[in-house]
Amino acid sequence: DAGITQSPRHKVTETGTPVTLRCHQTENHRYMYWYRQDPGHGLRLIHYSYGVKDTDKGEVSDGYSVSRSKTEDFLLTLESATSSQTSVYFCAISDLAGGGETQYFGPGTRLLVL
Amino acid sequence: DAKTTQPPSMDCAEGRAANLPCNHSTISGNEYVYWYRQIHSQGPQYIIHGLKNNETNEMASLIITEDRKSSTLILPHATLRDTAVYYCIVTIQKLVFGTGTRLLVSP
Numbered sequence: 654d655a656g657i658t659q660s661p662r663h664k665v666t667e668t669g670t671p672v673t674l675r676c677h678q679t680e681n682h683r684y685m686y687w688y689r690q691d692p693g694h695g696l697r698l699i700h701y702s703y704g705v706k707d708t709d710k711g712e713v714s715d716g717y718s719v720s721r722s723k724t725e726d727f728l729l730t731l732e733s734a735t736s737s738q739t740s741v742y743f744c745a746i747s748d749l750a751g752g753g754e755t756q757y758f759g760p761g762t763r764l765l766v767l
Numbered sequence: 768d769a770k771t772t773q774p775p776s777m778d779c780a781e782g783r784a785a786n787l788p789c790n791h792s793t794i795s796g797n798e799y800v801y802w803y804r805q806i807h808s809q810g811p812q813y814i815i816h817g818l819k820n821n822e823t824n825e826m827a828s829l830i831i832t833e834d835r836k837s838s839t840l841i842l843p844h845a846t847l848r849d850t851a852v853y854y855c856i857v858t859i860q861k862l863v864f865g866t867g868t869r870l871l872v873s874p
Binding site: 688693694695696697698701711743745749755756757758759760761 | 801808809810811812813816854860861862863864865866867
């Protein structure tokens with residue numbers, strides 16, 4: 654398995670509180686991604702990064718911000734958590750080697766916003 | 768705006784080949800066909816990808832039709848641990864996940 658860890662693995666928080674999820678990689682891959690997965694939906698891209706300090710929005714970026722100050726870490730922040738952000742969050746990494754988009758996913762973080 | 772069509776579910780007997788179809792009739796010339804799977808509660812796992820030619824690795828084989836409008840993922844000897852949701856994705860770069868095919872491998 655690719656060296657990807659996510660922390661925390663589970664979190665319960667209250668509406669209106671800030672939450673930060675961390676993705677850490679040991680593969681030195683350039684690209685990192687945050688997805689969310691909800692029942693009845695496939696994975697949806699929130700934000701991605703194509704290098705240190707270089708990030709861009711995905712299809713469901715509202716209410717989320719990201720930061721990448723080091724190659725190995727990609728942080729996802731919910732500035733003021735809402736119940737609609739209850740979800741499973743997956744981080745992924747990629748180096749685009751071999752053409753196309755081979756991504757390796759972390760184990761996920763289960764977030765419950767009460 | 769999924770670019771692929773997959774059956775929602777399939778069954779397979781343990782030890783038999785599992786053949787998962789995917790239609791992608793609007794695929795463009797520079798788009799790859801990717802297959803991922805997601806075992807319950809885990810992160811998605813890359814399986815295989817291809818552009819034009821058939822591909823094989825230690826996990827599976829990918830058969831792409833000559834017109835590239837459809838493909839089949841083949842798990843040659845399915846095991847119980849292959850029970851998962853399988854996603855077929857057509858892309859140049861970013862992955863867009865649909866709802867996939869839920870494969871159930873039974874004893």
